[in-house]
Amino acid sequence: MNHVIEMLNIRKEFPGIVANDNITLQVREGEIHAILGENGAGKSTLMSILFGLYQADEGTIKVRGKEVQIRDPNDANDLGIGMVHQHFQLVHNFTVTENIILGKEGGFILHRKSASNRIADLSARYGLNIDPDMVIEDITVGMQQRVEILKMLYRDAEILIFDEPTAVLTPQEIDELMQIMRNLVKEGKSVILITHKLAEIKAVADRCTIIRRGKLIDVVDVAKTPVSQMASMMVGRPVSFKVEKKPAQVGRVILDIHDLTVMGNKKVPAVKDLSLFVRSGEIVGIAGVDGNGQSELIEAITGLRPIDSGVVSLDGNDITNAPIRTRNEIGMGHIPEDRQRRGLVLSSAVYNNVAIKEYYHPPFSKRGLLNIEYLQEYARTVVDQFDVRSGEGIFSNAGKLSGGNQQKLIVGREMVASPQLLIAVQPTRGLDVGAIEYIHSQLVAHRDKGHAVLLVSFELDEIFNLSDRIAVMHSGRIMDVVLPSETDEATVGLMMTGIEAKGAGHE
């Protein structure tokens, strides 16, 4: 069997952490090879080395049996290695063609026509279904990702690396992507898929390399290995996928939203006359396709966006126009959607980030003076309890943490404060199964303490697993509120697209 890529005995150290410790990765020609590992296990580092973004401290890289030096992404491109990044690198007001030929214009005169013909051909051949003349800002996220794929194909990439490609996609788009990957290998390309979603590996991958804490654990044949075994190899212990929870002990209403209307960024209502309540001791899940007003609803409840009309009250207090700090003080916790923009100060140490909402009152500070020892001690408990891993512990800058550890840090901060109402927006986005299991159990524990939880997730699994009631949201309205025991994913999925369920209408 020919190996198209071989990374042999790779070692990479960062200050305080060995990201890759003697890892070997061998990818066969024409296979989909998955790399599975927890957050911060070293997957991204390994791929960054292959793509020339980092240099390995030790070890060799061979492409088609020949030893190579990959000093920067250009070297990688020349060797036929292409990468679809988690965050797309596209110019929003350029067309598909212009984005793809950017940097490969070739000569002084732009041959836009011939380029766009070639792109159309490639798109047809791999079933990508992309119009080369569309402008990026007018197409969906799923299509943007396919433009990234086209970009690599246009550059004659033979080995395609996908870094957590499904994090931003809807369920339908994920299915389409899986099909595209199959088309790619059918045409002789090789695919490396970095992910921690086991279902996806099971669906498309041929073999899987499992990494844990920077070390190679095993390379398995996906078809012959059960999901539970891969999960336990990744985490290092058995994992349960089902959340254990007792029936909800519902109490008084904590969050009450009445006839809420909120304007979106384009000055049209994003949330329309919406009413919803969450009681103590229950988890209410908001199901919906991304972009149906969930973000605006959450921003309105948390005070980040002004409310046009309607009333929001928290534990009997009218908070419609209350400052954010007042909401926090009454007892609102918020795991925000965008962890890097909203949730953290990336250039500040972990222990400052943990105290960001509470620094101004005792015991964090007294008469305007910070109690730094207490801040650090408090941060240590959060970091220990939520297993936030970083090079220098609580002194690491938040920006130095891997995405999953950043998320755990935010979840930890919000949960340890034990708010009456916890608003969790995609609380497990970018997390591995071990961490998801832990956060799910913590959300349930939070509920069992008699607190209210409002959960927004684009993953129906998560909604069904955790929610005591499910509110289905479509274009700014609640379609219906249903009980998970009385419905199924297909029915909710249909309502998410705006089609009313039969016999619905009790609002």
Add this chain to the structure above:
Amino acid sequence: MSKIKRKESLGSNAFLMAVSAVILGLVAGAILMAAIGSNPFSGFYYLFRGGLMNIERIGNTMATATTLMLVGLSVAFAFKTGLFNIGAAGQMLVGGLCATIVAHKVFLPRPLFLVVLIASGLLGGAIWGVIPGLLKARFNVHEVVATIMMNWIAYWSIYYFVPAYLKGPSLETESASIALTQSLRTPWLTKLFNGSYMNLGFFIAIICVILVKFILDKTTLGFGLKTVGFNRHCAEYAGIKVNSNVVISMMIAGGLAGLAGLTFYTGYSRNMQIGVLPAQGFDGIAVALLGASNPIGVFFSSLFFGILQSGKGFMNAMTSVPPEIADTIIATIIYFTATSVLFGRIWESIFKRRRKSAKEEQ
């Protein structure tokens, strides 16, 4: 343990970058001197001798550094909240004007007088700083634009105010000289430093260095200000009032620049010239940059720039090197400081190579 290690690595890194920038700036200056046919060694010899050769010169250097230190602190403080205070010159003028008025018109016992004098400088600068802060908070007017405007408002106001109300006996273009007993000069300091410009302002600056460091590192006010500066979206999310922090930050920055004006106009020069926007207001940006916006860094970088500023005249007198060379050196240092990220990488790769070869030897 890890805390100590981290602080060291961080501190030494910024320090290393600053030193590299200074050395490269000096080398560039040497090349320039050689290019115009002067001897760089004698040029630098007289430049530093001019700043440090005797107790009087050292006093002058310290007095020069005083103003730079306070402006540097002002700019650094605003930086920490993500604001670029380019209006230190105007804040200096207004702070200096208020202090000059007090020095001419208010007669009180010395300790009480000094309190009123300092407060007037602080207040004048703070008012001049808080206006752009309010504009930014209320109407989202960019502080760079607003502070530059405020500079010229101050410039022209003084152009009319000084000749009309504070005119000196002979000249139309400057205020009357402030009596020594009504200034920041004090006999024991003047005597100690052999009749130099050295004045009480230096101690004001030192106290401000300590105070600013304390506010930024140890107080809830500093915590909020820094959070707004690093990530205003996150600050907003956390319930920190972004707008009031912007106003407070500009007020404090203005106050510090006002104190710089106080030390300059009632300590160093003892009169106000019209039609001059003080260059220190802009040199302070360089001081803050080289000092990595850290109060202690500002302390040392202002002393260094103080030496260059007060030594350049002597260099010019003793050699054929024009005083502009000192300004060129300062400019080059700023240039290298701005590209300090590059030094970070260079140092890192050198250290890594060394570590690697050490490992291989084992």
